[in-house]
Amino acid sequence: MAKQIFEWDYSSYPGAKKYPHLFTPIQIGNLIVPNRIKYAATEDNLNQHDGFVTDADVEYMRRRAEGVVGGLCFMQGVYMDEARKGQGYVGQAACWDDKFIPGLKKLADAIHSQKAVAGFQLMDCGRVGAVEVPVGHGPSAVPQRLRIFKPMAEMTNAEVKEMVKQHVDAAKRGIEAGFDVMEISGIVGYLISNFISSYTNRRTDEYGGDIRGRMQAVVEIIQGVKEAVGPDVPVGIRLCSEELLDDVGGNTPEESMQSYQISEEAGVDYISCTLGWQESIYPVISRDIPQGNWLYLAKRAKEHVKIPIQMAYRIFLPTFPEEAIAKGELDIWEMCRSMIADPLMPKKVLEGREDEIRHCVACNLCLARLFRDAPMTCYINPVCAHEHDPDFFPKEVAEDDKKEVMIVGAGPAGLECAYVAAQRGHEVHVYDKRDILGGTLNEASKAPYGDEELMTCTNFQKTMCEKFGVEFHLGTEVTDALIEDEAPDTVVLATGPVYSALQGAEEDGKKVVNVLDVLSGKAEVGEKVVVWGNRKPGIGVALKLAKEGKKVTLVGKDKSAGFDINPSFKWRYMIYLRQNGVTAYNDCTIAEVGDGEIVVKTKNGYRFPVQCDTIILTERETNEALKATVQSEGIELYVVGDALVPRNLSSAVHDGYRIGLRI
Amino acid sequence: MPVNAEKEITKLWKTLQGAQGEICNTYYRWRDFAVEMAGENADPMEIGLKAAEAFGLYIGKGLLPRLNLLKGDEAFLGMVAKQLAGAWANEGAAVRVEPGEKPTEAMIRCDRDPWPTAAKTFGVPMEEVAQAREKMFQAMLVDVSLFFNRKLSIEMLKAIPRGEGEWVFKLSLDQ
Numbered sequence: 001m002a003k004q005i006f007e008w009d010y011s012s013y014p015g016a017k018k019y020p021h022l023f024t025p026i027q028i029g030n031l032i033v034p035n036r037i038k039y040a041a042t043e044d045n046l047n048q049h050d051g052f053v054t055d056a057d058v059e060y061m062r063r064r065a066e067g068v069v070g071g072l073c074f075m076q077g078v079y080m081d082e083a084r085k086g087q088g089y090v091g092q093a094a095c096w097d098d099k100f101i102p103g104l105k106k107l108a109d110a111i112h113s114q115k116a117v118a119g120f121q122l123m124d125c126g127r128v129g130a131v132e133v134p135v136g137h138g139p140s141a142v143p144q145r146l147r148i149f150k151p152m153a154e155m156t157n158a159e160v161k162e163m164v165k166q167h168v169d170a171a172k173r174g175i176e177a178g179f180d181v182m183e184i185s186g187i188v189g190y191l192i193s194n195f196i197s198s199y200t201n202r203r204t205d206e207y208g209g210d211i212r213g214r215m216q217a218v219v220e221i222i223q224g225v226k227e228a229v230g231p232d233v234p235v236g237i238r239l240c241s242e243e244l245l246d247d248v249g250g251n252t253p254e255e256s257m258q259s260y261q262i263s264e265e266a267g268v269d270y271i272s273c274t275l276g277w278q279e280s281i282y283p284v285i286s287r288d289i290p291q292g293n294w295l296y297l298a299k300r301a302k303e304h305v306k307i308p309i310q311m312a313y314r315i316f317l318p319t320f321p322e323e324a325i326a327k328g329e330l331d332i333w334e335m336c337r338s339m340i341a342d343p344l345m346p347k348k349v350l351e352g353r354e355d356e357i358r359h360c361v362a363c364n365l366c367l368a369r370l371f372r373d374a375p376m377t378c379y380i381n382p383v384c385a386h387e388h389d390p391d392f393f394p395k396e397v398a399e400d401d402k403k404e405v406m407i408v409g410a411g412p413a414g415l416e417c418a419y420v421a422a423q424r425g426h427e428v429h430v431y432d433k434r435d436i437l438g439g440t441l442n443e444a445s446k447a448p449y450g451d452e453e454l455m456t457c458t459n460f461q462k463t464m465c466e467k468f469g470v471e472f473h474l475g476t477e478v479t480d481a482l483i484e485d486e487a488p489d490t491v492v493l494a495t496g497p498v499y500s501a502l503q504g505a506e507e508d509g510k511k512v513v514n515v516l517d518v519l520s521g522k523a524e525v526g527e528k529v530v531v532w533g534n535r536k537p538g539i540g541v542a543l544k545l546a547k548e549g550k551k552v553t554l555v556g557k558d559k560s561a562g563f564d565i566n567p568s569f570k571w572r573y574m575i576y577l578r579q580n581g582v583t584a585y586n587d588c589t590i591a592e593v594g595d596g597e598i599v600v601k602t603k604n605g606y607r608f609p610v611q612c613d614t615i616i617l618t619e620r621e622t623n624e625a626l627k628a629t630v631q632s633e634g635i636e637l638y639v640v641g642d643a644l645v646p647r648n649l650s651s652a653v654h655d656g657y658r659i660g661l662r663i
Numbered sequence: 664m665p666v667n668a669e670k671e672i673t674k675l676w677k678t679l680q681g682a683q684g685e686i687c688n689t690y691y692r693w694r695d696f697a698v699e700m701a702g703e704n705a706d707p708m709e710i711g712l713k714a715a716e717a718f719g720l721y722i723g724k725g726l727l728p729r730l731n732l733l734k735g736d737e738a739f740l741g742m743v744a745k746q747l748a749g750a751w752a753n754e755g756a757a758v759r760v761e762p763g764e765k766p767t768e769a770m771i772r773c774d775r776d777p778w779p780t781a782a783k784t785f786g787v788p789m790e791e792v793a794q795a796r797e798k799m800f801q802a803m804l805v806d807v808s809l810f811f812n813r814k815l816s817i818e819m820l821k822a823i824p825r826g827e828g829e830w831v832f833k834l835s836l837d838q
Binding site: 141142143144145146147199202246247248249281592599604606607608609 | 665666668671674675678724727728731732733806809810811812
């Protein structure tokens, strides 16, 4: 008899009417889940390095549990071996002993406190594990392609059997801690996927050979865990629908579908459909991949098995899963990054507050941080991983402390600061000399490969500003006189950067132009273009022009192009620069500007000419405008975003948020 | 424009040659030191070959991200041959890759190599230079073979330090 842990009635919510399939119950094994929403297990590096759960992780999870409005909420995967070969992240929770159960129980309780279904995940990181020990373990000792991962040792037959037992024992501990659903992680290069793949499993014993042999350990784990947790607890598995490892001899898509069928035969109650490994050479989840791109894989999985199929992977908008579920091509909408960016995302969908969602911009900073042993953070969500810290949430100011705040600049830093300050009770006025919101994001979002999604930040901030009563004064340039006339209590300068001049090349709108004018289409450029500056603004405009057929040369002072782009996304840009024929001269300056060409000078002093008919200026510097006036008037002053130090969207948002809390 | 191309290229060329020469010199300076530290009873040739093996293993690991099986085994063999030749060329050798007698073979030929000259300066036996090159190539293939699950082997057919006028290696993909 199927049971439901918490009762939910969505009938009065607008989101349930708009997305009826998302808010329809589903039976998984013998458990009824009230809706089709799941926060998928995601590492956050917030736990102690010895595997004990911290309050930071508990509060991180509590917030996500609130977001799933009764759906499935999974804690991060736990490693299960005392030797720590299966530990892939320094802050990964452990479950190799009963001593971890009290901490795990706190997580289950936090999830239950929000009336959500608590999911527990078993995750030996295998090939990407051994983060704290010198050698990892796997089915075979296949060398690592990337030096950041530890060398591999082949597991003996007895060690494989012990690993199976570790999964079963950890599952029992998860149940004792109070979790409702058990999940086995077999994705992206973790141990289970290493056993399944022909690339990493070259064993000749019963755990190797054809796909059935390579699935043998998985089958034993599924059967052992099923028996351990009993009939009331659903057991699921996350499996690659395509490994994207054809360059190194990985599984075919047919073999991957066989792995689904074998798992179903072994008794799993659902499959989470994933794709790609961390070693794959193809992009899967970065912004350059269109949203909904991979849903065909869920559909294919549904054609191969009868159990429910769940999927994440570039499904940020509810319209995609709603439609897929309606068509019978998906059963449950999984989220990781979209709920890192906004933990209450599905709750806002349910409540008809979609315009209040802070959308993930698929930059993968969160992943880059995890791989570098740093705690989780989010490019776009300043509160992420600070959920346990009350100082990171807006507090209403006392009536006597309310201020009149003038924010100069309606870009991401200014708007973020504006709504947070207004939320706290200040009277906030945002000025911008242009008559649009978003500042330079308006231009930045014109760059190719998905950058239009950056504008979701402005849309969110606009909604929040309106919600909290921020007054906009668009088309109004703030002058010294205006500041003196208005005499606000506080001025926040969010004016954006100043674009650096290039010696010998005065900006004339013809031969020497500004990056913003090019991206917005105001400036025309010739056929041979030199872009001065090799950070993201330069790369964005270079790619836009190269795709239009221009011959583009990027010249910049940084040692490598894209210094300001996080490593988990930067590799995509490097490939795009190459594919689009952009020549990059890094660690270089423009020594001279002549007629029809420039002279590039390397850091060693070598000089060579580059033909060009247009130079685009993208180098930026601190903006000092208005500072002196504000200070001389004795007004409280803050400078945020690129006006303070030219950086990126993330810094603008984080600056704005923190100053919004501080005023 | 006031750029003297000939002057700039000459400067760059000299710097490159200097850097390539330093690769050999640095290697042999370290070899001298290692031999001295190892004591009188140590066999210098054994030390040299051990070093060549260690270098090869390290360089071979670096080849993994640059290789793939997307275009089949023969193309893969060609890629490996080019990588070996490229690594040698970076050290200052004039190297080329030619097809072998079979599709599963590639020849790596070199008719100019700074290593024997540098070795002579440091008093290193020519036979060690020959064997070290072969050992290094063999070591470079260890991880490549294991990672891609393909059996690669390399055989030295001729060696400049043996007075044979050129280096010739046969790279084979064993079936």
